[in-house]
Amino acid sequence: MLWIPIDRSLDMPLIGQVYGQIRDRILKGELPSGEKLPSTRELSGELKVSRNVVLEAYDQLLAEGFLISRRGAGTFVAEGACLEQRRRVTEAMAPSVYDNLLRDEGLVNFRSGIPALDRFPRRIWAQLSSAVWNEASPAVLGYDTPEGRPELRHVLAQYLLKSRGVYCHPDQLVITSGATQALSLVSKLLLSPGDEVIMEDPITCDIQAMFQAQGATIRFVPVDEHGMQTALLPQESSPKFVFVTPSHQYPLGGALPIQRRIQLIQYARTHDCYLVEDDYDSEFRYEGPPVSSLQGLEPDRVLYIGSFSKILSPALRMGYLILPMPLVESCRRLKWYADLHKPSMDQLILARFMEGGYLERHIAKMKKLYKSRRDCLIDCLRSAFPGRVNIIGDSTGLHLVAEFPGRRFDEEAVRRIKRMGVKVYLVEEHANDKEAQRSRLILGYGHLPKEDIQEGIARLSRALLGM
Structure with missing residues (x-):
């Protein structure tokens, strides 16, 4: 039986x-x-x-x-229905960085690049979403074009000209799944194994890994308080492109002055290469006038990347890539291979949000909030570490760098600090010349209420006393 x-x-x-x-x-x-x-x-x-x-x-x-x-x-x-059994993996996979972020309850997490998600304009977004869905024609519910809805590309081109000095025709825009897909498209569009890329040092380690995965060799150029030191660009190189964050260098926060921008453009002309500009959060500038885009100086040689992850929410997965016209058709084809197109209705909602002026009003409101949180963080740092901390790159964005002269931070130091209930991030993690960055921490503040910032720095102070 x-x-x-x-x-x-x-x-x-x-x-x-x-x-x-x-x-x-x-x-x-x-x-x-x-x-x-x-x-x-x-x-x-x-x-x-x-x-x-x-x-x-x-x-x-x-x-x-x-x-x-x-x-x-x-x-x-039946014959042939037995499958040789291999040992089943019963152990849980090692937690990813994203799992860890979700599990860090009780910690004050100074992760950079996270906006104040509780301030997302839900009510107006819901109203616009309802209107767009109710008014959409049957054709909009079908397959769409890889470059994105013309309604969004048109309003986005107007917005970028007004706010960032970007010059482009809507046809030069490709709507992407955030900046990450835009960077992936750039890699596939311009790179082959063995090609050379020039990048700032330090610069986001994830982007370095993305270009290296495409087979590229990276040449690093150090940055200072003004961004990439363009006088040190390697003259003997033949790079496919130079990757820069000129309006708000990540992570050190410098803004590239016009003289260096001109040097960079002259270098690209001389070496017949492109410039890839990542403009990830420069809408939030607190000191001085807004910094215009590099793309506006040389539209035919700059690929410009932006997203709405920092402005609105990473959950929208909405970004964009602006290309010189000779690259547009190839990029559209790559985008089609990647995912066919971004969700059409989401694009139409965002276009309606921008057309109604809601985006500009949201940015203005969030700029005030982020400035107050930045000021709170700076005050707390200076109070907790009088004469022992230097604040770097605080004029723009959602993070700053705190430098503690004479201290050396490594992964073990980060773990000890975490045991005190606060999570910080190393500049060294993103650096090729790690020794030069040992004393620096990245502190994000956009998502943190003032009371969390105050508590976090108090915990950091107690942690450093024991180190």
Whole structure:
């Protein structure tokens, strides 16, 4: 008799329990090929279930080839249905960085690049979403073009000209799944294995990894308080492009002055390469006038990347890439291969949000909030570490760098600080010349209320006392 445990307390239907257990035993070889199974009447009586339960389980196993039925003889295990079993992985995978971020409850987490998500304009977004869905024609619900909805590209081109001095035709815009996809498209569009890329040092380690995954070799140029030191650009190189964050260098925060921008453009002309400009959060500038884009100086040689992750929310997964016209068609083709197109309705909602002036009003409101949180962080640092901390790169964005002369931070130091209930991040992690960055921490503040900032710096102060 075939023994199958039945648990009526489970959510799984009885049919599924009978089917699943017979299937598993056949795959494991516990029921060998050619073995005859009990009749449906016998098995239903043994299990005390309806005969229909066993009939349906057998029918499913017959349909999938696990069983064969011989007229007048019965039901048998089919040949070739046993699969050699490998050891099942029962251990949980190592937690990813994102899992860890979700589990850091109780910590004051100074992660950079996170906006104040609780201030997302939900009410107006919901209203616009309802209107867009109610008014959308059937054609909008079909397949779309890889470069994105013309409504969004048109309003975005106008907005970028007004706010960032970016010169482009809507046809030069490709709407992407955040800046990450834009960077991926740039990598595939411009790089082949062995090609050279010039980058700032330090610069986001994730972007370095993305270019290296495409087979590129990276040449680093150090930055100072004004961004990339363009006088140190390698003249003997033949790079495919120079990657820069000229309006707010990440992570050190410098803004590239016009003289260096001109040097950079002259270098690109001389070496016949492109410039890739990542303009990730420069809308939030607190000191001095807004810094215009590099793209506005040399539209035919600059690929410009932006997103709405810092302005609105990372959950929107909405970014954009502006390309010189000769690259547009190739990029559209790559985008089509990647995901066909971004969700059309999300694009139309964002276009309506921008057309109504809601984006500019949201940025103005958030700029005041972030400035007050930045000021709070600076005051707390100077109060907790009088004369022992230097503030770097605080004029723009959602983070600053705190330098503690004479101290050396490494991963072990970060762990010790975390045990005190505060999470900080190393500049060194993003640096090629790590020794020069040992005393510097990245402190993000955009998502933190003032009371959390105050508590976080108090905990950091206590942690550093013991180091």
